[in-house]
Each structure stands twice: as C-alpha cells, then as structure tokens.
Amino acid sequence: MNLLRVHDAGKAYNRYASEWHRIARWFGATFQPLEQHWVLRHIRFDLAAGESLGIVGRNGAGKSTLLKMITGTLPPSEGTIQVAGRVAAILELGMGFNPEFSGRRNARHVLELMGMGRARIDQALPGIAAFADIGDYFDQPVRTYSTGMQARVAFAAATAIKPDLLIVDEVLSVGDAHFQAKCFERIARYREQGMALILVTHSVADVVAHCDRALLLRDGRLVEDGAPVHVTNLYLDDLFGRASGTARPARATDGESPATMGEDGRDLFHTRPGYRKEEHRWGQGGAVILDYRIVAEGEPYPPRIESGAETEFLFKVRFDADCEAVMPGLLIKTIEGIFLYGTNAFSASGGRAPVIAVCSGDILVFRFALSLALNEGHYLVSFGVSSGDPARTLIPLERRYDSVIITVGRSVPFWGIADLRGTFDVWERLSHD
Amino acid sequence: MERLSGLFTSAWRFRSYIAGAIANVFLARFSRSRLGAAWIILNPLAMVAIYALVLSSVLAARMQGIDTPFAYAIYLTAGIAAWALFTDILTRSLTLFIDNGNLLKKVVFPRISLPLIVAGVALIDNLLLLVAIFLIFGLIGHWPGAQIIWLPPLVLLTLGMALALGIILGCLNVFVRDIAQVVPIALQFGFWLTPIVYQAEILPPQLRVLLSYNPLFPLVTAYQDVLVFDRVPRLDLIVILALAVAALLGLALFTFRRASSEMVDVL
Structure with a gap:
C-alpha cells in the first residue's frame, strides 16, 4: 500500500466576472468562470513508506501548489490525492510563533495545532526542549531568540511526534550546520521507522544527498520522475538557460x-x-x-x-x-x-x-x-x-x-571554497612496548 | 448532514487547540504588563464604575419603572452588555479568515476552530463585563433579581446570532473585501437604531416601525427587562428569535463549508 498516491491531480484557479458569481454558485447558481487558470495538471506519482522524494523546479513551476494539495490545505480541481497517514509540513519555521510567548508555550501551540491533546503534549515537551537544546531560553519569550534558535524550537516541535509523511520546504537552510545535521539525523531515524519524506529545495546538493527519487516540475507539468542526479541535472538546465523542453544534445551529434x-x-x-x-x-x-x-x-x-x-x-x-x-x-x-x-x-x-x-x-x-x-x-x-x-x-x-x-x-564535500587537494595518511605509529 | 457532524467532531478533537488559542489571546493581551491578568477584570470594572458615577451625578435622568439615581446607568450598561458581545464577535469574525490566511494556506486543521476561538474570547470578555456590572451595581444596592436566570439563554442567543452573521460575512469578505468596510458603518447605524442609550418609547411612531425590523431590538429589550426591571422577558419574541438564530446558524455553516474549499484559492 502506498503512503501517498497522487492520481492525475491538477489545480485550476477560477476567475469570475464578479466574485459575487462565485458566491452565488455555492447556493446553486450556474455562473461559469470567465477563465480557468491551470497551475498544475496531470500530476501522477506514488510515494511508499520510508521513501524520500525531492521536488525541484523553477519558481512558479507549481511546487508550492503541489505541496499545499498534498498537505491538504488546497483541494485539487481534478484528480485525487490520497494520503494514508498523518502529514506534517515544515513549511516556514516559526510560522505563527507569538514573539511574546516562551518557546515552551509556542511549542505547545504547534502541537495543539496538530490536534494533540494535553497529556500527549505534556509528554512530548521534555523531548522538544532537549532536541532544541537552547537551555534556559526555552522558557524565555521568543522575541529574544536568534533566527537559528527559533528554527531549532520550530523544527523540534514540528517533528516531536513522528508523522507518516514529512514535508520540508526550503527551511533547513536556516540554522547552523550542526543543527542541520541533527535535523537530517532525526529525519533519517524516522525514515528507518517508515516515515516518508518530501523535500522541496533549491539546493541540488540536498536533493542528491537525501532523496531516493526526484520530480521535476516545469510550467505545472511533471516532466521527469527519476534518480536525483538525473532529475537535478535537468533542473539545472531549466535554471541556467538550456531551452526548455529540448533534450541536451549528445556529444557526438553536436555537429561540432x-x-x-x-x-x-x-x-x-x-x-x-x-x-x-x-x-x-x-x-x-x-x-x-x-x-x-x-x-x-x-x-x-x-x-x-x-x-x-x-x-x-x-x-x-x-x-x-x-x-x-x-x-x-x-x-x-x-x-x-x-x-x-x-x-x-x-x-x-x-x-x-x-x-x-x-x-x-x-x-x-x-x-x-x-x-x-x-x-x-x-x-x-x-x-x-x-x-x-x-x-x-x-x-x-x-x-x-x-x-x-x-x-x-562534488560527491565528497570539504569545507570552504577552494580545493587545496589535501591528502592524508597515518604517518607513523609509535608503539608502546 | 454527515459532513456537518464531521465539522463538530473535528472541532471537538481540536479542543486543546481551541482552548490553548483562547488562553493565548488573553496571555498576549497582558504580557509584559505589570498587573497582568488583573486587567482582565479591572478594565470592565473601571468602565462600569465610570458609567455609574458620571450618569448618576451628571446625567441623572429619571426612568419609568425604576427608582434610583443609578437607573440610567443600569439601563445603559444592560444594553451595552448585549451590544458589546454582538459587535465584538461580528467585527472579529469579519477579517478572521484573512488574518489567518497564512495558517489556512499551510496547516491542515479544522477551520471551524477559528470562529469558535473568537466566540470563546468574546464570551469570556462579556462574562467579565457582566460580573463587573453585578459587582458595581450590587455595591450601590441594585443586586440582580430572580429573573437573572433568563440571562444565560439571552447571552447564548446573542452569541449565536453574532457568530452566524460573523461567519457568513467573514467568508464573503475573503472574496469581496468591501464587506469589511461596509459592516462597521452598518454597525454605527445599528447602534443608534437599537434602544441602548435611549428608551424605545421616546421614538416617534414612524421610527419605531424601523425598530421592529431590528433583530437586536427584542434581544436588547430582554437584557434590559432582566437586568434593569427584573421582569420576565417577552418569551414569544425570544422563541421567534431563537428559531431565527438557529436558521441563521444553519445558513452560516452551509456558507462556511462552501467557502472553505475555495478560500485558500484567493487568500
């Protein structure tokens, strides 16, 4: 059984001659929309438990619309989207945080918004505090936090209870490298337990590193579903000017x-x-x-x-x-x-x-x-x-x-910009006896 | 009908969220103030005390059927208790879905929670205002009488009417934003077309006809009957009003369900 099944889904925004026509339609009137603007069409893919999927595409390709449909806030205009389980979306870290409240109270509110009851929240809070790892700040108002600290609390709260599908949208770029690694560690551990991941990012490196599969969206269509390296190469073509829709010329047929x-x-x-x-x-x-x-x-x-x-x-x-x-x-x-x-x-x-x-x-x-x-x-x-x-x-x-x-x-990264071609070996072992 | 009951069961599942959000509104209001939660009752107490003081000494108008220098102050606060609850819910609901647009776009939760949170906050505020009214006028000798038992159903009716209108107008306002501009003006008229600061009897007969179209008129009158004159409100009007409110709530839920699927399209 697939965790997520997107079957020929599409989304159209309707424009009416007057918004009153739209309203009248709720009550049975039969006004036709002036114009239907399709932002997504014929999207079809499945996602199995434990799988991780990257979604790439230029701005305006329809990524966020697709995410909203998978999350469930936006109903598809055609086709179906079935999710067998709980979806958690980390779309904007710290969204809806009240700066006057403590990290603890805000974290509590995040869990309440997931529909968790008081007992479950009380049980989860110590784990959130430990994962965010910001010490006494957890009980200080969020307005005193740095962006990174806010991101820590937000991620800790959003992932405190393992969802069946986690959607991460371009958010892990905030926060320091150490915390990012910690986030990906948690994601990896959850995935071993069967959680699926959808990662939407402009970072090709993250898609290649963390996804089993990737989708490329172009102008509202799903143009490729395949291995991350292949799909991200096509995406880079889209980004940096190779005419869209045409395949990259093979070396031999290039003519020159x-x-x-x-x-x-x-x-x-x-x-x-x-x-x-x-x-x-x-x-x-x-x-x-x-x-x-x-x-x-x-x-x-x-x-x-x-x-x-x-x-x-x-x-x-x-x-x-x-x-x-x-x-x-x-x-x-x-x-x-x-x-x-x-x-x-x-x-x-x-x-x-x-x-x-x-x-x-x-x-x-x-x-x-x-x-x-x-x-x-x-x-x-x-x-x-x-x-x-x-x-x-x-x-x-x-x-x-x-x-x-x-x-x-680069498959094995280093720190910094320039590759000074360092080499390493164990030069000498001085034994004790 | 099945979906309608789903609306309520999902709201019930999210009761922790609704309660938490209501608590947050009050916490946010008083955060960083020295007296904190005390303001929640100090504010209405101050308001009622000022009415009592000013209206008994400066504008001590006599009123029929009640013999105390505080008569007018009591009359006025009774009307205001009803009016405040009504407008509070209505104006907050008006921009509710727009204000929470980001949340609606990104998080899946029962959207009916949002108007329920508004109703909860307004209800608590209103109950505290009523407590302040009882306290201040109690201290000067006008304790509420036995007819006070009619007050809870009246509060519920006001709440229901405001919530229903608020949901309908709040949904429409997402699509037609002029509504948020028109409603406050309509409310200004409504305030003066409702006998809150005056008694209905002083109106010329031509104008009094207008009152009979005002759904708040029987409601405010019932508040005044109970709080000022300690008499049973006109039950026939209350029953008709209750039926109207029930119908209005049905319409509100229908509109809400229809609007809810298209709301995110335009937010």
Missing part, C-alpha cells in the same frame, strides 16, 4: 567537435546555456565578445562540472579596430561575488604570452583551460578582452562580467 566553435560571426552569447542576463557588460568598445563555450571532460555546456575536472573556457571575439596587442582574460567568482580566480593570456602563460595583434574585422577564439578545484556550488564566470601592454596599462575593450553561471558538483 566539443572544443571548437562555429565559423558564425553572429552574437550568440545570450543564447548559450548558463548565460545570465543580469551580466555587467562594459568597456570602451572596439571588440565584441560574440560567443562562448565551456567544455568539461569532453562535454560542452555541462549542467554540472565535477569538482577538479579539466575545464575549457572558450570565447569568440570580433575586433572592430586595428590593435597592436590585445589581452583576453577570465574571472571566476562565487555566487556571492567573492573573487576566486582571475587570469589573462599574460599571467596564464607565465608571462611569456605571444603578442596578439589584430586587424579590424578579425574574429578570434581564445581558450583558457584550468581545473575547477572548487567545492560544490554555483560560480560566476566573466570574460574580457583588453588592449595594451599587461606590464603597464590595459584598456578594457569589452568585459562581460558575471555573464555565465556554472555549477560544480
């Missing part, structure tokens, strides 16, 4: 060998996967960066680059003026804007770069290759080309800052 760019002189930069329209484009002119190509381990525009993989960054530049020496460059930043690495032709060749002279109308493709020894996450790439002598002044002709986003994946 992975590391070459077409003859084309058109500006194709903004059509490439990973392009960010929020880029900062500047420079005095004289050159246009037309296109770029990122290749990792033979795969062009990979949705996820394995940490440490040899990665090539190619970009095509058209020069509109004669120039004695031009200098291409590359920058990599974290998504927060921390400058990680920047290089140019001069620095990347150890100061021995040939002088690149160009004439107006020339189109050149430059290539940087480096190993992306970074931790899991998203990174911003900038391309640029300047003129002049690197030893003296460089005049930026065209810079496309933060114009591309790339994703690095």
Whole structure:
C-alpha cells in the first residue's frame, strides 16, 4: 500500500466576472468562470513508506501548489490525492510563533495545532526542549531568540511526534550546520521507522544527498520522475538557460567537435546555456565578445562540472579596430561575488604570452583551460578582452562580467571554497612496548 | 448532514487547540504588563464604575419603572452588555479568515476552530463585563433579581446570532473585501437604531416601525427587562428569535463549508 498516491491531480484557479458569481454558485447558481487558470495538471506519482522524494523546479513551476494539495490545505480541481497517514509540513519555521510567548508555550501551540491533546503534549515537551537544546531560553519569550534558535524550537516541535509523511520546504537552510545535521539525523531515524519524506529545495546538493527519487516540475507539468542526479541535472538546465523542453544534445551529434566553435560571426552569447542576463557588460568598445563555450571532460555546456575536472573556457571575439596587442582574460567568482580566480593570456602563460595583434574585422577564439578545484556550488564566470601592454596599462575593450553561471558538483564535500587537494595518511605509529 | 457532524467532531478533537488559542489571546493581551491578568477584570470594572458615577451625578435622568439615581446607568450598561458581545464577535469574525490566511494556506486543521476561538474570547470578555456590572451595581444596592436566570439563554442567543452573521460575512469578505468596510458603518447605524442609550418609547411612531425590523431590538429589550426591571422577558419574541438564530446558524455553516474549499484559492 502506498503512503501517498497522487492520481492525475491538477489545480485550476477560477476567475469570475464578479466574485459575487462565485458566491452565488455555492447556493446553486450556474455562473461559469470567465477563465480557468491551470497551475498544475496531470500530476501522477506514488510515494511508499520510508521513501524520500525531492521536488525541484523553477519558481512558479507549481511546487508550492503541489505541496499545499498534498498537505491538504488546497483541494485539487481534478484528480485525487490520497494520503494514508498523518502529514506534517515544515513549511516556514516559526510560522505563527507569538514573539511574546516562551518557546515552551509556542511549542505547545504547534502541537495543539496538530490536534494533540494535553497529556500527549505534556509528554512530548521534555523531548522538544532537549532536541532544541537552547537551555534556559526555552522558557524565555521568543522575541529574544536568534533566527537559528527559533528554527531549532520550530523544527523540534514540528517533528516531536513522528508523522507518516514529512514535508520540508526550503527551511533547513536556516540554522547552523550542526543543527542541520541533527535535523537530517532525526529525519533519517524516522525514515528507518517508515516515515516518508518530501523535500522541496533549491539546493541540488540536498536533493542528491537525501532523496531516493526526484520530480521535476516545469510550467505545472511533471516532466521527469527519476534518480536525483538525473532529475537535478535537468533542473539545472531549466535554471541556467538550456531551452526548455529540448533534450541536451549528445556529444557526438553536436555537429561540432566539443572544443571548437562555429565559423558564425553572429552574437550568440545570450543564447548559450548558463548565460545570465543580469551580466555587467562594459568597456570602451572596439571588440565584441560574440560567443562562448565551456567544455568539461569532453562535454560542452555541462549542467554540472565535477569538482577538479579539466575545464575549457572558450570565447569568440570580433575586433572592430586595428590593435597592436590585445589581452583576453577570465574571472571566476562565487555566487556571492567573492573573487576566486582571475587570469589573462599574460599571467596564464607565465608571462611569456605571444603578442596578439589584430586587424579590424578579425574574429578570434581564445581558450583558457584550468581545473575547477572548487567545492560544490554555483560560480560566476566573466570574460574580457583588453588592449595594451599587461606590464603597464590595459584598456578594457569589452568585459562581460558575471555573464555565465556554472555549477560544480562534488560527491565528497570539504569545507570552504577552494580545493587545496589535501591528502592524508597515518604517518607513523609509535608503539608502546 | 454527515459532513456537518464531521465539522463538530473535528472541532471537538481540536479542543486543546481551541482552548490553548483562547488562553493565548488573553496571555498576549497582558504580557509584559505589570498587573497582568488583573486587567482582565479591572478594565470592565473601571468602565462600569465610570458609567455609574458620571450618569448618576451628571446625567441623572429619571426612568419609568425604576427608582434610583443609578437607573440610567443600569439601563445603559444592560444594553451595552448585549451590544458589546454582538459587535465584538461580528467585527472579529469579519477579517478572521484573512488574518489567518497564512495558517489556512499551510496547516491542515479544522477551520471551524477559528470562529469558535473568537466566540470563546468574546464570551469570556462579556462574562467579565457582566460580573463587573453585578459587582458595581450590587455595591450601590441594585443586586440582580430572580429573573437573572433568563440571562444565560439571552447571552447564548446573542452569541449565536453574532457568530452566524460573523461567519457568513467573514467568508464573503475573503472574496469581496468591501464587506469589511461596509459592516462597521452598518454597525454605527445599528447602534443608534437599537434602544441602548435611549428608551424605545421616546421614538416617534414612524421610527419605531424601523425598530421592529431590528433583530437586536427584542434581544436588547430582554437584557434590559432582566437586568434593569427584573421582569420576565417577552418569551414569544425570544422563541421567534431563537428559531431565527438557529436558521441563521444553519445558513452560516452551509456558507462556511462552501467557502472553505475555495478560500485558500484567493487568500
């Protein structure tokens, strides 16, 4: 018997000529809605006890509507949703907490809202206090809490009594790493006892780490149900610009060998996967960066680059003026804007770069290759080309800052950003005798 | 009918929640105040005491059928006891579902709990007001008489009428938000169209016809009969009113059930 069965479920929002028409319908009138807006359609999946499912999709794909339908606050407009057991949803940690009340009183209220009786609540409270682990603060008003402390009490209360299905929506990102680990420990223990989990998050890493299966929603449709790595790759495509609905071209059928760019002189930069329209484009002119190509381990525009993989960054530049020496460059930043690495032709060749002279109308493709020894996450790439002598002044002709986003994946994480390639062994064992 | 009974059994299952939420309203009201829970009775006591003092010395109007300088004060507070309960529930219910929109969107619980919590809070407030009335006027020699036994059913009738209207208007207001603007204005009219600060007898006959359409008129009059004049209220009117309230409550539950499934769509 499946714990959750979503059978061809959909949700439509009806718009009426007047809200009074809607009201009149409750009393038997037969006004038709002006417009039916379907936000979800034909959603069909099952979830077994103990299973864990990740749901990903861009904002507006219908994730929260689906969650509300599974939770039960929103009835589906078509199809059915059956849940055999108690659903607990951690949708917003600390929602409805009254800041004037103590953590204890608020926790009590959370359990009351689940329909628990006084005896059951009294029995659960010591466990909540222990799990939240905030000491005397538990009996202080919540307004004196930090966000993290509030999250601790909220999670402790919401999961104090094992539900049959737990829905976690993007909430465990608050709170410190230690507490997050503790939350996932509790979730893992409950899952061993048969609890199913639905995790909705933008963190691809969490889906891969904690889910057996994942769903991808796109424009209200369920487009993929499968292994987390596969589904999250498709999701990253959705996020970072690969045309929706089209499959990623296989390497061999790409038409070009992975590391070459077409003859084309058109500006194709903004059509490439990973392009960010929020880029900062500047420079005095004289050159246009037309296109770029990122290749990792033979795969062009990979949705996820394995940490440490040899990665090539190619970009095509058209020069509109004669120039004695031009200098291409590359920058990599974290998504927060921390400058990680920047290089140019001069620095990347150890100061021995040939002088690149160009004439107006020339189109050149430059290539940087480096190993992306970074931790899991998203990174911003900038391309640029300047003129002049690197030893003296460089005049930026065209810079496309933060114009591309790339994703690095890593199975065994470390702490921090840069992979300094640490190794470890037991060097010596000094015995006692 | 089966679903209707489900409404009540689920509310009963969530009685801890309802009781807890009612307690929280009072705790929140007095948190961080020095006297804390004492205010819960000090407030109505102060209000009634001021009425008694001011109206007996400054505006000591004589009233037929009762011979004390406090007559008008007693008359006024009797009417206010009924009116306060009615408007308290009605105005709170009006924006109830909107105020709790986030909760309704995210948590599954019997939604009927929300109006029940409002009714519970208003009822406690009202009972304390009645206690204050008994105490203050008792101290000055006007203890309630034997007809006080009629008060509990009158309170229940007021509560039922307000709750039914509150649920209906609260549900409609989720969809048509103008209702929350119109109702307070209608209540202003209602206050002056109900003989609370005046006696019905002083109205010219043309206006008195209007009163007969006011469902609060028989109710307030019954309060005044019991609290001021210590006489049995007009039972025929009470029975008709009780039937009307029962019908109204039925309509309210029907509306609530219909609205409840679509409410989250627009919140």
